[in-house]
Amino acid sequence: METVNIEVNGRSYSNEVEPRLLLVHYLRDTLGLTGTHVGCDTSSCGACTVLLDGISVKSCTVFAAQAGGHAVTTIEGIGNSGALHPMQEAFWAKHGLQCGFCTPGMIVSCIDLLRRNPDPSDAEIRAGIEGNLCRCTGYENIVRAVRAAAAAMKADEPRRSVAELLPVGAS
Amino acid sequence: MSTIPSMIGSPIRRREDPRLITGRATYVDDVKMVGTVYAAFVRSPYGHAKVRSVDVSAAKERPGVVAAYAAADLIAAGLNVSIPVAADLPGLKKPAHPPLAIDEVRFVGEPVAVVVANTPYAARDAVEAVAVEYDQLEAAIDLEKAAAGPPYVHEDLGTNVAFVMPVKTGDPEAAFAEADVVVKERIVNQRLIPCPMEPRSMLAHWDTGAAHLTLWTSTQIPHLLRTNLALLLGLGEIKVRVIAPEVGGGFGAKLNLYGEEIVVSWLSTQLGRPVKYIETRSENFAAMTHGRDQIQYIEVGAKKDGTITGLRMKIFANLGAYHQLLTPGIPTFTPLMSPGCYKLTGFDCEVTGVFTNTMATDAYRGAGRPEATFMIERAIDLVALELGLDPVDVRRKNFIGSGEFPFTTITGLTYDSGNYAASLDKALELVDYKGLRAKQEELRKQGRYLGIGFSTYVEVCGMGPSAAMPAPGWDSAQVRVEPTGSVTVMTGISPHGQGEETTFAQIVSAELGVPIDSVSVIHGDTDKVQYGVGTFGSRGTAVGGAALKLAIDSIQAKAVKIAAHQWEANPDDVEYKDGKITVKGDPSKSMTTAEVGFTAFRGVGLPPGLEPGLDATRRFEPPNFVYPFGAHVCVVEVDADTGEAKIVRYIAVDDCGRVINPLIVDGQIHGGLAQGIAQALYEEAVYDENGQLVSGTFMDYAMPRAHQLLAFETDRTTTPSPVNPLGVKGVGEAGTIGSTPAVVNAVMDALAPFGVKNIDMPLRPEKLWKAMHANSNGKVNE
Ligand code: FES
Numbered sequence: 031m032e033t034v035n036i037e038v039n040g041r042s043y044s045n046e047v048e049p050r051l052l053l054v055h056y057l058r059d060t061l062g063l064t065g066t067h068v069g070c071d072t073s074s075c076g077a078c079t080v081l082l083d084g085i086s087v088k089s090c091t092v093f094a095a096q097a098g099g100h101a102v103t104t105i106e107g108i109g110n111s112g113a114l115h116p117m118q119e120a121f122w123a124k125h126g127l128q129c130g131f132c133t134p135g136m137i138v139s140c141i142d143l144l145r146r147n148p149d150p151s152d153a154e155i156r157a158g159i160e161g162n163l164c165r166c167t168g169y170e171n172i173v174r175a176v177r178a179a180a181a182a183m184k185a186d187e188p189r190r191s192v193a194e195l196l197p198v199g200a201s
Numbered sequence: 202m203s204t205i206p207s208m209i210g211s212p213i214r215r216r217e218d219p220r221l222i223t224g225r226a227t228y229v230d231d232v233k234m235v236g237t238v239y240a241a242f243v244r245s246p247y248g249h250a251k252v253r254s255v256d257v258s259a260a261k262e263r264p265g266v267v268a269a270y271a272a273a274d275l276i277a278a279g280l281n282v283s284i285p286v287a288a289d290l291p292g293l294k295k296p297a298h299p300p301l302a303i304d305e306v307r308f309v310g311e312p313v314a315v316v317v318a319n320t321p322y323a324a325r326d327a328v329e330a331v332a333v334e335y336d337q338l339e340a341a342i343d344l345e346k347a348a349a350g351p352p353y354v355h356e357d358l359g360t361n362v363a364f365v366m367p368v369k370t371g372d373p374e375a376a377f378a379e380a381d382v383v384v385k386e387r388i389v390n391q392r393l394i395p396c397p398m399e400p401r402s403m404l405a406h407w408d409t410g411a412a413h414l415t416l417w418t419s420t421q422i423p424h425l426l427r428t429n430l431a432l433l434l435g436l437g438e439i440k441v442r443v444i445a446p447e448v449g450g451g452f453g454a455k456l457n458l459y460g461e462e463i464v465v466s467w468l469s470t471q472l473g474r475p476v477k478y479i480e481t482r483s484e485n486f487a488a489m490t491h492g493r494d495q496i497q498y499i500e501v502g503a504k505k506d507g508t509i510t511g512l513r514m515k516i517f518a519n520l521g522a523y524h525q526l527l528t529p530g531i532p533t534f535t536p537l538m539s540p541g542c543y544k545l546t547g548f549d550c551e552v553t554g555v556f557t558n559t560m561a562t563d564a565y566r567g568a569g570r571p572e573a574t575f576m577i578e579r580a581i582d583l584v585a586l587e588l589g590l591d592p593v594d595v596r597r598k599n600f601i602g603s604g605e606f607p608f609t610t611i612t613g614l615t616y617d618s619g620n621y622a623a624s625l626d627k628a629l630e631l632v633d634y635k636g637l638r639a640k641q642e643e644l645r646k647q648g649r650y651l652g653i654g655f656s657t658y659v660e661v662c663g664m665g666p667s668a669a670m671p672a673p674g675w676d677s678a679q680v681r682v683e684p685t686g687s688v689t690v691m692t693g694i695s696p697h698g699q700g701e702e703t704t705f706a707q708i709v710s711a712e713l714g715v716p717i718d719s720v721s722v723i724h725g726d727t728d729k730v731q732y733g734v735g736t737f738g739s740r741g742t743a744v745g746g747a748a749l750k751l752a753i754d755s756i757q758a759k760a761v762k763i764a765a766h767q768w769e770a771n772p773d774d775v776e777y778k779d780g781k782i783t784v785k786g787d788p789s790k791s792m793t794t795a796e797v798g799f800t801a802f803r804g805v806g807l808p809p810g811l812e813p814g815l816d817a818t819r820r821f822e823p824p825n826f827v828y829p830f831g832a833h834v835c836v837v838e839v840d841a842d843t844g845e846a847k848i849v850r851y852i853a854v855d856d857c858g859r860v861i862n863p864l865i866v867d868g869q870i871h872g873g874l875a876q877g878i879a880q881a882l883y884e885e886a887v888y889d890e891n892g893q894l895v896s897g898t899f900m901d902y903a904m905p906r907a908h909q910l911l912a913f914e915t916d917r918t919t920t921p922s923p924v925n926p927l928g929v930k931g932v933g934e935a936g937t938i939g940s941t942p943a944v945v946n947a948v949m950d951a952l953a954p955f956g957v958k959n960i961d962m963p964l965r966p967e968k969l970w971k972a973m974h975a976n977s978n979g980k981v982n983e
């Protein structure tokens with residue numbers, strides 16, 4: 031066991047962990063942040079993507095202990111029902127998700143994509159999310175969501191709440 | 202019956218999304234219970250082997266291990282069961298399928314033992330400590346060889362043939378006698394792996410105090426699973442609750458009852474603790490049902506003018522080593538749908554179901570129908586090529602006409618409604634067919650190979666009339682108007698991404714005039730929801746939604762009676778109009794559903810003899826299947842230097858009847874297209890000759906990534922179905938069924954200058970490059 035001191039979604043934690051404990055399991059099982067998912071065992075799917083010091087990583091490829099001294103942002107820290115991140119809102123508006131299992135990792139990856147390239151072309155979006163698998167959407171609405179989020183972020187639109195966007199009419 | 206028009210047909214944002222986009226949804230692995238222990242399975246590394254011994258004693262000594270069992274331990278403790286198969290056929294061979302292999306393993310990944318530990322890590326470590334001695338046997342892997350003779354997957358059967366199903370209708374002899382040409386081909390529909398992003402996940406909790414089992418499991422069929430599980434475990438059905446919480450995709454592979462679900466449930470009853478099992482992706486590849494895997498020998502008879510006269514087929518269907526729930530039933534859909542959109546006069550087919558030392562095949566998005574559509578849509582192109590006709594003209598020539606519905610096909614299905622020419626016309630216009638052919642000519646001169654491929658498909662879904670199904674085909678809905686006017690819907694279907702929490706709320710809002718955010722749609726819990734059959738076969742809205750409409754009708758009829766009594770009016774003069782109850786011709790008299798609902802709840806002011814309360818439970822028994830259809834056009838360019846086929850445009854004009862939510866319908870089409878295109882170009886499950894699954898990870902199995910797909914162009918025609926009161930058809934599988942042949946036809950069209958007629962899927966660059974260069978006649982610069 032070793033001690034890990036880590037900041038997750040702006041809060042500091044200190045835990046005793048097995049050296050081999052993966053960051054994704056630490057987040058899910060130790061901290062109960064179950065928004066980050068596990069979709070594979072070969073670091074291929076991106077369902078586990080989180081931000082580590084603001085940069086996207088697959089949390090199944092990082093030991094919890096390695097993340098010590100760093101700041102992690104999970105989907106729960108990206109935004110919540112009171113204040114959605116523009117990327118979350120865009121996924122919702124553009125129907126960028128169906129079963130939702132890939133979605134947290136996908137949203138985090140897309141946020142990182144816009145950090146690197148605030149105004150990507152469709153081809154750049156598709157290349158930028160190639161580390162994230164989605165079986166449901168065929169990706170097209172995800173591409174549209176990223177485009178919409180890029181525009182919203184450029185315009186610096188304020189974050190909106192789920193309640194503001196519900197009840198919903200025709201969009 | 203009047204509705205609020207704006208609700209139906211509106212692209213309303215999904216109401217399930219806020220929890221999903223914020224990471225607050227609850228999938229099985231997110232359910233945490235105090236005292237949970239974790240199961241891990243020991244699985245066969247061999248495709249076929251005798252199991253000489255299984256020793257779990259060392260595993261039990263490992264730190265954190267709670268228990269470990271081999272098959273013999275399960276049987277000794279009273280769990281001696283076979284995983285059920287619901288589909289049946291005359292003479293079907295049904296070998297025993299124990300949840301843990303007893304003395305022989307028959308596919309890589311078959312469970313042999315199970316260990317339970319305090320943490321998932323400890324459980325996986327302990328798997329390594331289970332000692333299994335195997336004597337490897339020769340494996341039956343090649344489908345046609347397995348059909349022909351030994352080695353046998355089940356030695357005692359003395360054959361690998363599980364069933365032979367002949368389907369002969371019309372007059373095939375006469376049909377072929379009048380044919381000017383007979384086109385023959387061997388068509389391979391390769392094995393695919395469904396890959397829902399959430400692997401199989403389950404948590405069983407045996408409440409020792411109440412003697413009651415709760416199983417959270419990632420399933421499409423909670424009620425059917427509960428019934429079967431109760432029977433297998435010898436528990437009363439009321440002692441079992443199955444919950445499908447958030448489910449991360451299914452695609453047919455979660456339309457099943459897995460041995461792991463039986464074992465994990467049983468373990469909880471034995472240990473008196475919650476037992477969780479989340480499979481790894483590698484296990485998912487090896488041991489969750491696969492799809493497709495057919496070889497078809499076809500002969501198509503045609504007249505010079507392109508009229509198709511007859512079809513002969515010999516189909517070999519790879520079942521895998523054992524039956525899962527619907528394994529033998531899936532390929533029986535293939536002959537039924539083989540005539541496609543076309544009229545034939547003779548049909549002669551034989552389906553042979555074959556065991557091999559591979560994972561069982563079962564439903565996978567389309568389930569038996571993509572195999573039919575791929576075959577017939579390729580056949581049409583082969584006939585066109587043979588006769589030097591335009592594949593568009595051959596399609597038109599043979600279409601069932603829009604005035605001929607309902608149309609009974611040569612295989613005995615009655616297509617409900619359709620207008621095949623209309624969707625084709627629209628697709629041709631969208632793609633500018635004439636211009637495209639001209640461009641193709643021009644590019645060919647420059648040594649660039651553009652191809653245009655069509656698929657005009659029809660598919661059967663909205664599963665289905667009970668008499669035609671291996672399980673009940675109806676579904677159910679309960680609608681309750683609560684005292685405050687909120688409306689609760691309990692639906693028997695079990696959505697897992699299809700969005701019925703939204704579409705069903707739209708229907709309720711439109712019909713009962715309540716705000717959409719006052720409607721709650723509940724599903725996937727056998728202790729909450731009346732019996733329902735589940736979500737598969739594109740039946741959610743076509744059957745479950747139809748049941749909802751019936752329940753709404755009952756509520757409206759009762760509400761009208763109550764309102765009429767209040768107004769001292771004749772009930773015949775009272776109606777629902779724009780979501781309100783009014784007296785015909787007197788707009789001053791108006792009540793809302795909420796107002797009537799409260800009266801019904803309060804129990805005062807009701808007509809004599811009418812029960813209080815405003816709710817209804819109804820079931821919809823479909824009188825027929827529904828038959829969505831469409832026309833897809835794929836434009837590809839094949840790079841002569843690399844052999845890579847790049848899709849330039851993909852146009853899908855689909856007709857799924859009336860559309861409740863176009864955003865969701867388009868999303869279903871998109872996802873379907875991705876899976877169908879992926880079969881054409883990328884995906885293939887491969888076993889080597891010993892039965893090792895070579896394509897067992899996302900690195901080896903080419904499930905497409907975003908950059909491998911393109912922006913789809915979708916459009917629709919709308920031909921309502923007469924089969925259900927909503928006029929809807931299913932849309933979950935249509936995109937997959939329609940798209941695969943369009944892509945392959947396009948690539949073959951691109952390669953036509955090289956004399957290439959047929960290449961087996963997936964159309965990987967090396968295959969195309971070889972075909973182009975083998976037949977190049979100097980056309981391609983080496
Ligand atoms: S779970 Fe991390 S990449 Fe798949």
Ligand code: FES
Pocket residue numbers: 126127128129130131132133163164165166167398449450698
């Ligand atoms: S939404 Fe289901 S995997 Fe992406």
